[in-house]
Amino acid sequence: MSSRLPTVLVVDDEVRSQEALRRTLDEDFEVFTASSAAEAVAVLEREWIQIALCDQRMPGTSGVQLLREVRERWPDVVRIIISGYTDSEDIIAGINDGGIYQYLMKPWQPDQLLLTLRSAAEMHRLQSENQRLSLELKVSGPVLTQRVSGKRATLRRRFAPDALLRAPDSPMNALCDLVARIADFDIPVLLTGESGTGKELLARALHYGSARAEHGFVVENCGAVPDTLLESELFGARRGAYTGATEDREGLFRQADGGTILLDEIGETSAAFQVKLLRVLQEGEVRPVGASRPVSVDARVVAATNRDLEAEVRAGRFREDLYYRLAAITIAVPPLRDRPMDIPLIARHHLDLIGESLGRAYRPFDEEILSCLIAYRWPGNVRELRNEIMRMAALADGDRLSVAHLSPRVLRAADDHQEAELSLLAGLDGDLKTRLEALEARIVNETMLRHRWNKTHAASELGLSRVGLRNKLVRYGLERRK
Template identity: 55%
Template sequence: MDSRPVILIVDDEPRSVEVIARVLDEDFEVLTATGAEAALRHLENNWVQVVLADQRMPDVTGVALLAQVRERWPDIARILVTGYTDPDDMIRAINEAGIYQFIAKPWHPDQLLLTVRNAARQFQLQREHDRLSIEMKLLGPTLETRLANRRDRIRQGFHFDTLIRATGSPLDETCRVAAQVATFDVPVLILGETGTGKELLARAIHYGSLRSDRPFQAENCGAIPDELLESELFGHKRGAFTGAVANRVGLLEQADGGTVFLDEIGDVSPAFQVKLLRFLQEGEIRPVGSNESRHVNVRVIAATHRDLGAEVRAGRFRQDLYYRLASMELQVPPLRARPGDIRLLAEVTLDRLCTTHGKAVKGLTEDAIACLEAYDWPGNVRELQNELTRALVLAERDRLGPECLSARVLAGAAQQVGAAPIPGADHGPLRDRVERVEAAILLETLLRFRWNKSKAAKELGLSRVGLRAKLERYGLAPGGATRSH
């Protein structure tokens, strides 16, 4: 089941609906309607968080539709897309329909995405506020204790021990140093490839620190342009730019007293590096469009997949900013450097996926685990999670075997397993190189068909006798065993 926020787009122009949906569909589950009647049916049958409606529609205006939404579903965030920005019209729309924000035409994709993200976040915060208000009324003085217990559960959920690894893992040393760093209120720079779990480590540092009862806010600095990133971090004043119809508190101010995690810090522009350096030096922010500075007290944990030392030497990253961020530097090893962790990671991840998707399996076969351990995982833990999700969806037995794995993983595992027996495969005669490729293809196909030689021979266009001869030639056997020839 899709756990992303649900967004409803209402516009009588199918092309406009298609364009907006394309901008939003990576972050949200998108529903579409070309009229008010279809929109109301969606709202009656789905748990929608945000409605985005065009103002000019033939059957009913956007404001009139959103006024109905306000009356029947007051919690839903309402966004109006309009080509008119007359102040009187905007005030009237706010009074009639309680518009969360206006998006002026022509809109920019980044502005649209940021606006909808903020609206969905507001919806979640409002629901949380309402839930806590109900608990306050029902539980009275016991609520404080309950909230304290909840904070304790969160801390435990992001403790260093919950970073999955086997005994003797290279990640042990990283976690040991991180646990020491956590109690000292200094900036931390986390280095590592994409998908290695840098944000999980940052959360563990936060919940192991003296700031653990204060907010943790995260932002991917490489995902949005400077103008929107400045608004996200520092906030903005009403009227600061087109579409800014209300004041907005930035993430740095929201996290006051807590921690801000700045992911992909190596991707920010030189111009924004200057603004970030000023904040780190003075502890003050100035919202976009404001003349007043505000003091905030946050701990900054940054992360990047880049070699920031090399970026500094190349002149692409400010040296003074680098030293501000890197009071302590932590390196998260890639998954290919942690082969001993793969079995445990796969088992724990698969168990969690079974719960999430409501499909139970007993685990992975030894052949499947051998394939996972042989693959080099360029996408690291995130790629492993995606691979196991795919395998679970395709599973037809109570255990996941190699036949459920993608051709990419099988081929990569086959190349790793088949690398040793063919001497001179990386250089020398063409025959040796061709034999290496042929052995890898044979092994990948046999793994996919669970060593069913009839099916493998049919796919490869070989007879069973011919396939058997090649297996003997290359010493291929179940379990990935090989021998030199």
């Protein structure tokens, strides 16, 4: 396959739904479409497809029926069903005998859809890697054992707290120090913050910085799975537990035995499920659906949410006892707009990754581009920044990126920022010298606040000596303000 993007086949008999899904996925995936099961099979026969995203209700062959055939003929394809109906026994059965990886409810949310398909693409990659390693193990034996150990060591280095991208004065430094300090303790951790801020990266740092790093790290997006399916997904199910359960299902908690499980979007779960999860945390055991007795598990639980769980507890939507079980330590991950000093590093990192995948080297960002990136608020956080860099790389002429390649919303934010600065200067009282001194005092004060009053770092950013900075602090009365 010539494309370096993961491939997804969208199967839906409604053209509008096809187009909506294509628009959402186009930047991150190579998208193929089909309007029926027959068209889908034809695409699968001629293209290398990694993910099949199929609507349940279609004329003739249903989505689950199609995915059963896909499982038989193309077992490596990761299968996802999408439907507006939650009570379909056909869907529940398909989770088992159809080998369906994930179930999405209509109306789907773009962020949730992208997160699910990125996870599916990663799962496909890991499956392929495992198959390759298994084959090599039969051939090479001890040699491969050394390779696997080396791969684990690489993961520990890649996801170590010290390896997370941030500037020397970033507020992320304190978070990474905390993660490194608590990684070896089997203490529940709750990660809070907006979507796309890097909560999963911190969870991986917790895992790979601990003694559990030799075992599995498993992720489940609790908000993407209905309650009827989430229990069997996490706790497992016995053969015959419900219609279509033709084989035992291990469950993610048992897959994470000895390792770590990340329960993402934990705030989206129902009260009924919260009771069952609380028992797992209290007893250290899970009861698979249809099983007569529980099974012991030893998995460290890390939870993540973009909700204010304390407010949810006060509103009665989240169990207080479960909250305290999950939040022995709470780590609030700041949004990207609150750490602008990290933006150049993260942007360059993603540009390097894009260049590596394309076999080309891009020149560094110029100051004009960086100023625009820093001025923008990034409501989508790191995920949105990555997509912006991908857009710029796609539009670039050769190896040089230009400010003209930025999206209109980022350019508008830069213009608004400049106008705000000019309005601030024009609104100050006094002659030009007085206004410039007032502006200088604001800049010095803001820089000191960002650097938590570290004079060495602030002086370096402002191009001053420590003595020069101290003189300005005294001159503008800022030492007393501290």
